[in-house]
Amino acid sequence: MSQAALPSYSTTLWRGFRSRCPRCGTGKLFRRFLKVADNCPACQEAYHHHRADDLPAYLLILVLGHILVPLIVTVELLYEPPYWLYVSLWLPATVVLAVGLLQPIKGMVVALQWRMGMHGFFRG
Numbered sequence: 043m044s045q046a047a048l049p050s051y052s053t054t055l056w057r058g059f060r061s062r063c064p065r066c067g068t069g070k071l072f073r074r075f076l077k078v079a080d081n082c083p084a085c086q087e088a089y090h091h092h093r094a095d096d097l098p099a100y101l102l103i104l105v106l107g108h109i110l111v112p113l114i115v116t117v118e119l120l121y122e123p124p125y126w127l128y129v130s131l132w133l134p135a136t137v138v139l140a141v142g143l144l145q146p147i148k149g150m151v152v153a154l155q156w157r158m159g160m161h162g163f164f165r166g
């Protein structure tokens with residue numbers, strides 16, 4: 043695929059966020075929850091050489107921190123709820139957001155590596 047035929051960065055990232063192949067946008071990027079497929083089932087683009095490593099987890103912490111901390115501080119300042127309410131509200135919210143966002147964030151990292159031609163995605 044030539045550089046001119048590549049999708050835009052925003053399209054690539056959106057496809058990765060939706061856990062779809064960044065090249066064709068239809069094939070699934072993951073074969074299991076966090077296991078990237080070796081190849082796209084639709085267009086056969088190879089993804090086995092991605093190197094997402096720990097970046098998705100770091101980005102997840104960054105995103106969750108910016109979502110949850112302002113909410114927690116705002117609720118504390120406005121309502122001063124009891125601690126049992128904190129545990130029953132924020133702990134499940136954190137778990138649900140973490141599990142729900144980890145695959146989309148990893149998809150975006152792999153898609154960005156693919157779009158930039160990093161590591162094994164190099165298109166000389």
Ligand SMILES: [Zn+2]
Pocket residue numbers: 063064065066067068069082083084085086087
């Ligand atoms: Zn594909």
